Amino acid sequence: MAKEITPRAENYSQWYNDIVKKAGLADNSAVRGCMVIKPLGFGIWENMKNQLDKMFKDTGHVNAYFPLFIPKSFLSKEAQHVEGFAKECAVVTHHRLMNDPNGTGVIVDPSAKLEEELIVRPTSETIIWNTYRDWIQSYRDLPLLINQWANVVRWEMRTRPFLRTAEFLWQEGHTAHATKQEAIEEAEMIHEVYARFAEDYMAMPVIKGAKTANERFAGAEDTFTIEALMQDGKALQAGTSHFLGQNFAKAFDVKFADNNNKEEYVWATSWGVSTRLVGGLIMTHSDDEGLVIPPRLAPTQVVIVPIPKPNETIMEVAEKLEKQLKAAGVRIKIDRDKKKRPGFKFAQYEMEGVPIRVGIGMRDLEKNVVEVARRDTKEKTSVPVDGLDRYIVDLLETMQNDLFQKAVDYRTAHTSETTDMEEFKGILENKGGFIKAHWDGTTETELKIKEETKATIRCIPNDEEPSDGKCILTGKPSKQRVLFAKSY
RNA sequence: CGGGGCGUAGCGCAGCCCGGUUAGCGCACCUGGUUUGGGACCAGGGGGUCGCAGGUUCGAAUCCUGCCGCCCCGACCA
Structure with missing residues (x-):
């Protein structure tokens, strides 16, 4: 059973690749570092997207769309920003192809060189702030609360499906505010939305906190992050929300007149989550039999398998259940395939992570029951046909909660605290996970720890109580523990 | 870009070292039949520029050279 998936214990990253491939989430493509997202993978992303979109709109945001291409000159207007992204940009230099005069095929037409090269957006701050300059004159134009769903390209050296691809899908919010305080509140509010989404929908517990100066987004004054823990003990940065200060307003000269007609630069935020979340979802819940999808995001929540194959009596029960569950808002499908045997289908749906089967x-129907199998625990229960719809609706909810709780328990078991550098290294080596430790607050120390241990500061957690201590590396005084881990 | 591995049917592989008829196996696929409560069985069948380009040779999947691509480990990163 599940004979095609490499067990996690044997080789975690191979396990991850196997799940992506065998469950049919994504394929490698003809383009290096770019994946084809298959219907199951895209279905999960669509559900994420729909929910997030609703949450953004509920908090006052609207969607818009900006160009894929950014004039090269834009990218150089914010010094920090260009430094952060310059090394991984795809550049458009020409706009035409021609037949190769020396043979077959096409070549780039040298006469079609662009005056100014275009950058395929790695993120859209620059083109958006260049546009905002024209949209904002007065405090009455603020706040401007805009989100876009888009694809971006970052020419990464090493890619992995969903976790890091050269092209990825995401949303990027870009907001403009009259005051610093309001912008900070916006960034914090979105931070909260991300955490709520991760925990309530992905059933993936996250630590909320601020990034250190070193780990901050290029061009941000403050970066808030949600950090999740994967089953191999490595952390995943799952979403970030940035307070950008007036950096982009100054770079793109975006000013507004306040109510005293005094000209001020606008305060900004930006925030994003990407298809990386799908990778996080996989690594949080899945097991050696295949994918496990939390019910709220599962493209198919319930599958009905006629045993051994459809007949009139079975289909009558199946279709009645389908009708009831659809009415209750459950995403359900009936497997009407007569060619494949039940055992094959069971294995297949387990691989694909359908929450309930x-x-x-006929044997069960004579006793007026059916078999309900849950994907997360592999538990099978005989359930009376009478009241089956209610049972399933409740079970989906239970599974959602159980998955979250299981992930919380894992994280609790893999969160350590230490004051000793050797112990710190030992924990990383043997157990992995989050480590809370004191840090003297300098980038220099942070980098030294990274060099020695490969662990980075994931965040300065919001809910960590202040406590006096000594930096784990330098012994200098520290007021708060920070969260270390190896990360993706 | 450094270090390691690998490119042979949709997938997984054997053949290569030691060159020699028509390139093979398992899974998948197609047809027919028998099956059917945890990945069915039998029979028949289709599918290959052996990663690409050059070279050596009477003859290359096999030997040589160059290139390309993929995977794993590192540096970069969401």
Whole structure:
């Protein structure tokens, strides 16, 4: 069973690749570092997107769309920003191809060179702030609360499906505010939205906190992050929300007149989550039999498998259940395939992570029951046909909560605290996970720890109580523990 | 870009070292039949520029050279 998936214990990254491939989430493509997102993978992303979009709109944001291309000159207007992204940009230099005069095929037409090269957006701050300059004159134009769903390109050296691809799908919010305080509140509010989404929908517990100066987004004054812990003990940065100060307003000369007609630069935020979340979802819940998807994001929540194959009596029960569950808002499908045997289908749906499987066969129907199997625990229960719809609706909810709790328990078991550098290294080596430790607050120390241990400061957690201590590396005084881990 | 591995049917592999008829196996696929409560069985069948380009040779999947691509480990990163 599940004979095609490498066990996690044997080789975690191979396990991850196997899941992506065998469950049919994504394929490698003809383009280096770019994946084809298959219907199951895209279905999960669509559900994420729909929920997030609703949450953004509920908090006052609207969607818009900006160009894929950014004039090269824009990128150089914010010094920090260009430094952060310059090394990984795809550049458009020409606009035409021609037949190769020396043979077959096409070549770039040298006469079609662009006056100014275009950069395929790695993120859209620059083109958006260049546009905002024209949109903002007065405090009455603020706040401007805009989100866009888009693809971006970052020419990464090493890619992995969903976790790091050269092209990825994401949303990027870009907001403009009259005051510093309001912008900070916006960034914090979105930070909260991300955390709520991760925990309530992905069933993926996250630590909320601020990034250190060293780990901050290029061009940000403050970066808030949600950090999740994967099953191999490595951390995943799952979403970031940035307070950009007036950096972009100054770079793109975006000013507004306040109510005293005094000209001020605008305060900004930006924030994003990407298809990386799908990778986080996989690594949080899945097991050696395949994908496990939390019910709220599962493209198919319930599958009905007639045993051994569809007949009139079975289909009557199946279709009635389908109708009831659809009415209750459950995403359900009936497997009407007569060619494949039940055992094959069971294995297949387990691989694909469908949360609940309902097996309906004549033997059970004589006793007026069906078999309900849950994907997360592999538990099978005989459930009376009467009241089955209610049972399933409740079970989906239970599974959602159980998955979250299981992930919380894992994280708790893999969160350590230490004051000793050797112990710190030992924990990283043997157990992994989050480590809370004191830090003297300098980038120099942070980098030295990274060099020695490969661990980075994931965040300065919001809910960490202040406590006096000594930096784990330098012994200098520290007021608060920070969260270390190896990360993706 | 450094270090390691690998490119042979959709997938997984054997053949290569030691060159020699028509390139093979398992899974998948197609047809027919028998099956059907945890990945069915039998029979028949289709599918290959052996990663690409050059070279050596009477003859290359096999030997030589160059290139390309992929995977794993590192540096970069969401």
